[in-house]
Amino acid sequence: MEISRRKFLGVGAAAAASLTLDRTARADVLSGSAPGASQLAARPVGGASANGIRGVARAYDMITRQNADTLDAIIAGVNIQELDPDDQSVGLGGLPNEEGVVQLDASCMHGPTRRAGAVGALEDIATPSLVAKAVMDYTDHIMLVGAGAKKFALEMGFKEQNLLTEKSRRDWLRWKACLNPADAWLDTRSDSAGPPPTASIPFDDPLHVKFTTGTINMNAVNAGGDLSSVTTTSGLSWKLPGRVGDSPIIGAGQYCDNTVGAAGSTGRGEANIKTCGAFLIVEFMRQGMSPDEACMKTIDRVIAMTERRLLDNRGRPLFDLQFYALAKDGRFGSAAAYQGARFSVADSQGARLIPMPFRFSRADRPQMPEVRCRRA
Numbered sequence: 001m002e003i004s005r006r007k008f009l010g011v012g013a014a015a016a017a018s019l020t021l022d023r024t025a026r027a028d029v030l031s032g033s034a035p036g037a038s039q040l041a042a043r044p045v046g047g048a049s050a051n052g053i054r055g056v057a058r059a060y061d062m063i064t065r066q067n068a069d070t071l072d073a074i075i076a077g078v079n080i081q082e083l084d085p086d087d088q089s090v091g092l093g094g095l096p097n098e099e100g101v102v103q104l105d106a107s108c109m110h111g112p113t114r115r116a117g118a119v120g121a122l123e124d125i126a127t128p129s130l131v132a133k134a135v136m137d138y139t140d141h142i143m144l145v146g147a148g149a150k151k152f153a154l155e156m157g158f159k160e161q162n163l164l165t166e167k168s169r170r171d172w173l174r175w176k177a178c179l180n181p182a183d184a185w186l187d188t189r190s191d192s193a194g195p196p197p198t199a200s201i202p203f204d205d206p207l208h209v210k211f212t213t214g215t216i217n218m219n220a221v222n223a224g225g226d227l228s229s230v231t232t233t234s235g236l237s238w239k240l241p242g243r244v245g246d247s248p249i250i251g252a253g254q255y256c257d258n259t260v261g262a263a264g265s266t267g268r269g270e271a272n273i274k275t276c277g278a279f280l281i282v283e284f285m286r287q288g289m290s291p292d293e294a295c296m297k298t299i300d301r302v303i304a305m306t307e308r309r310l311l312d313n314r315g316r317p318l319f320d321l322q323f324y325a326l327a328k329d330g331r332f333g334s335a336a337a338y339q340g341a342r343f344s345v346a347d348s349q350g351a352r353l354i355p356m357p358f359r360f361s362r363a364d365r366p367q368m369p370e371v372r373c374r375r376a
């Protein structure tokens, strides 16, 4: 088996963990001049990860035109991507686990009533965000997982369906074919008689398949200052069956305190869980930090808490991580480990994507773990 990830992570094991700060990024963040630096918008405001741009527009519309509850609005927002078979990061069409099974995670919080709900490793239901809300609305529990979560969803009337689309099934088979030169799976990508190549996985070149991630976090505050948050995902592609990331963990994948603000994350869940990132961002905002400052300080805390095998020899993380935050007064902000991520915002100026402040420049981004294919 030739997995360059191992070789690559070995370099990190010998590395010093000192942080190399991107000076430009820091100066921009501190001066508030960076694109995306915490901005005050007239409430209501919706904020989300980049893939939530259509959803945050819908949420804003529901809050302003229909006077919808903030949680109902953002869940309707993320439902757009959950039900889109072409979005391979959430819900229907999400990339599966190592056995080809799509397992979904989601959680939500409703600020005004201080309630929360979550589901982990949910199979065959396309809208885990709504199941998480049903756990919140109809049970005395916070989180249901696996078979119990599915049983509950069916009892609540959710429709069972196969979530593995043809495109995601083909990507999974290609990943399998690239795993181990000694097994019986052929990588047919370069064979003219083989199945058509898929463009859905970011290939560096035809011989590499990256591990992929993808999630939507969305937060909203209405004109009266009531807040909600939701995060939904199919998690890390090719994960071990039963793996649960940060998205369904209240305080990690999302968090909302109606007196302060809301926050959430996308990226490597294993890194964020140990820092309870979303909770920490809200606590930093409570102490007076702007949403941008709170997000960047939490990126730094995650890196400081990262094991050496996941850092390169300059202390840079071998993974991506993004945080998004919304303060009760309508200020929004974000931060990413690496340059290039964008943040969706919807307010009275419309829905738009804003470049996120970052800790390390794109040029400094180390090569990320990948699986090397055996056939040239």
Ligand code: ASP
Binding pocket: 212, 213, 214, 215, 233, 234, 235, 236, 244, 245, 246, 247, 265, 266, 267, 268, 269, 270
């Ligand atoms: N945070 C998600 C998880 O770890 C993945 C992602 O955001 O891409 O499951």
